[in-house]
Amino acid sequence: MDMDQNVNEGPVDFYALSRFMAIESIQGNRIRGRIFEPVNENIENLKQVFARNGAVAFFEKEGDGHVVSYGYLPKNRPVRLWVNILLLVLTIFTTLIVGALHAGKNPFAGPQNLLSGIPFSLGIILILGSHELAHYLTARAYGVDATPPYFLPVPHPMTGTMGAFIRIRSPVPSRSALVRVGVAGPLTGFLVAIPVSVVGLALSRVQPVPENAPLLRLGSPLIFELISRLFHRLPGPGFDVVLHPLAFAGWLGMFVTALNLLPVGQLDGGHIAYAILGRRYRLFSLIIVGALLLLGIFWLGWPFWAFLATILGLKHPPPLDNITPLNRTDIILALVALTVFALTFTPAPFPGAGF
DSSP states (O other): OEEOOOOBOOOOOHHHHTTTEEEEEEETTEEEEEEOSSHHHHHHHHHHHHHHTTOEEEEEEETTEEEEEEEBOOOOOOOOHHHHHHHHHHHHHHHHHHHHHHTTOOTTSOHHHHHTTHHHHHHHHHHHHHHHHHHHHHHHHTTOOBOOOEEEEOOOTTTSEEEEEOEEOSOOSBHHHHHHHHHHHHHHHHHHHHHHHHHHHHHOEEEEOOTTOOOOOOOOOHHHHHHHHHHOOOOOTTEEEEOOHHHHHHHHHHHHHHHHTSSSTTSHHHHHHHHHHGGGHHHHHHHHHHHHHHGGGTOTHHHHHHHHHHHHOSOOOOOSBOSSOOOHHHHHHHHHHHHHHHHHOOSOSSTTOOO
16 A cells, blocks of 8 residues: 655635634644644534635644644546556466466466466465455545555566555545554455465375475464464474465465565555554654564565665655544554464565575
8 A cells, every 4th residue: 555645835714714723823834723622523624624725634733732734635647447457467467377387387388287377366366456455445435545456467486476556645534544444455365365375275285395305485474374284284304285376375465464564664554553653653663674674684575675664764644633543443453453463474484585
């Protein structure tokens, strides 16, 4: 989930604003004062005043008072849906090729070999698609301008894709909405990854594996390991569970879920963490970046993600209403997200490998 934010200054009806807040000072597009009680209701009234002037406002608490910053959002271009469809079709094709390779077939030898990639392709498309579609539908339910999912077809021999994303093209209305939009994707993707993993692991087999065999070894997150034990006993020396391509799709889905729930930057976990921590979020982000650098002793990909999160920006755009606190449901959803992260995270996803 990727968030854009851009506003410009313009005129506004200050007389109408004074009905809902005591204005103490005006500096450019920042209004300081105190919003009348009940604050939550009057924030909604103030939003309507700004909307009548074609403006959008951000509300923050400052000491014992409040600060309202306003501006004008640029008009977004219509979504070119054909681009989304084309990228989806290309991603289906690249994941079919990779799925055939995982099944031990040459995808270029004939159509029947390419069809052997369906289990992997179907599994990963369902997981990624449900994740981003849940973001999209939740964002739209809260009045946020969001694009349909964009898939990223990449001819990588292990995945065939770099995932998918949506663009959020207008500010999120509240901290509560930020939590719910952030949680919706990884929770839905996780719920889809579970049956994909169950079926895939049921089709997997315990086989003798020589110690120096050129196989990709995977670290198992807790939930994946628990599902595996439902079908396979702990393999003895020289044996291991060789994953069916569908099981590998389930594993990738859980890995992607854990990555997205990292509480940093513009990742889903970052949105949730910002909604909870507010101004303390930036310090928390620096701590998480440091932790990812330390995790590099297990997998070199973690420092890469720390670098990527830093490049994309540790500063999080605020929601329109940054005053109203989270409610009990929001806290529960955040705890559910933390639980899902604990179940899907593994410090060494690719033991002994680099990136």
